[in-house]
Amino acid sequence: MLKKTVVAVLTLGYVLSPMQALAETENEQLPLEQKISTEKQEQSKQGNQLLPEQKKQEQEISTEKQEQSKQGNQLLPEQKKQEQEISTEKQEQSKQQDQLLPEQKQQEQKTIQQDITKQPGTAGVKSEQPLGTSEIETNQTTVKTVQAAPKTQGGWVNRDNKWYYIQPDGKQKTGWLQEGTTWYYLQQDGAMKTGWLQEGTTWYYLQSNGAMKTGWLQEGTTWYYLQSSGAMKTGWLQEGTTWYYLQSSGAMKTGWLQEGTAWYYLQSSGAMKTGWLQEGTTWYYLESNGAMKIGWLQLEDKKYYFESNGVMKTGWLQLGDKKYYLES
The missing domain is CATH 2.10.270.10 (Cholin Binding)
Known part of the structure; x- marks a missing residue:
């Protein structure tokens, strides 16, 4: 009996196999559009099998969002309450500023008027609106601002x-x-x-x-x-080793200059003369300090005599009971 059953199954398999082969052959002969439609139907079947799991996940996500929304709705009244308190504080601060604003503006106006008074060139100028000022309206109060003049x-x-x-x-x-x-x-x-x-x-x-x-x-x-x-x-001026004399008028002196009992000679350049000085046929001698020599002068091995006017003496000279002869 068992052998007959096995043979029957095998015989059935043999019979089905040619049928399947025939179906596959027909499928290959079907147009391309029918093949694509068949593939989509198979994918749809697979999708329908997965759909319950996806829907389940979407339902879980939707449930979480609803719970979060409920929690947010529970916190919302407290947040609104805090926002209302903050808004109330801001309104009170704004009122206080509005109350202080006129006083501050008065002080600013006083300061501006003081600055205008201190600026040079503005004294004695009468004007309702000083030069270089402009008016700005803030909260229905006029404030004057002053721009400093350049x-x-x-x-x-x-x-x-x-x-x-x-x-x-x-x-x-x-x-x-x-x-x-x-x-x-x-x-x-x-x-x-x-x-x-x-x-x-x-x-x-x-x-x-x-x-x-x-x-x-x-x-x-x-x-x-x-x-x-x-x-x-004025007076004596020394430049290097040279001396000059400036008179009380400031003019530089030239020629003979008397200071007290002493005589000096300033050349045409203004420089004080020292040593021998000749004027015409007359000789004078000016010492190292510029003073004109009077009396005896010895230079090396020679002696000279200068009279009270500074002129060098030549010829016979009698001094007391003595006589001298001075060569020219």
Whole structure:
């Protein structure tokens, strides 16, 4: 009996196999569109088998979102309460600022008015709105702001062929002005001084460009000497080993100069003479200090005699009961 059953199964398998082969052959002969449709149906079947699991996962995710939403709804009233409290505090602060604002604006206006009074060139000017001001409306209150006027650049200015010096504050300079190592003098009206300037008993000389002169100055045939301070020199002046004499007028002395009982001789260059000096046929002798020699003078092995006027004596000379002969 068992053998018959096995044979029957085998026989059935043999019969089905050709049928399957025939079906496969027919499938190969089907158009491409039918093949694609058949593949989609198989995929759909597989998808339908997986769909319950995916739906289950989606339901679980939806359940979690609903729980989170419930928790958020539970926390929401507390958050709203905090937000309302913060909003209330901000409103109170805003009210306090609005109350303080008029007082602050009054103080700002006072400060602005003080600044306007302090600025140069604004004294005595009457105006409801000062120069350089603007109005800004803030919370229905007008606040005036002042813009500082630009500073005037100082420097030299020429007006009607006269020079003036304007300081950074816009005022004219008067008196002495130093620029680098050069000095200038501005008179009471501000005009730059040139020529001779007297301050007390001291004289200064300002050149044509206004610069204070130092050193030797020639005017015509007259020479003056201005010291490093600019003050005109009077009296004896030494330059190196050479001596000059400036009179009370400041003019350099030339020729004979008497100081007390002493006589000096200043050459045409102004330099003090020492040694022998000849004027015409007359000889004088000036000592090393420049003083004219009077009386006996011995030079090496020779003796000379100079009279009270400084003239060298020649010929017979009687002094008391003695006589001398001096060669010419």
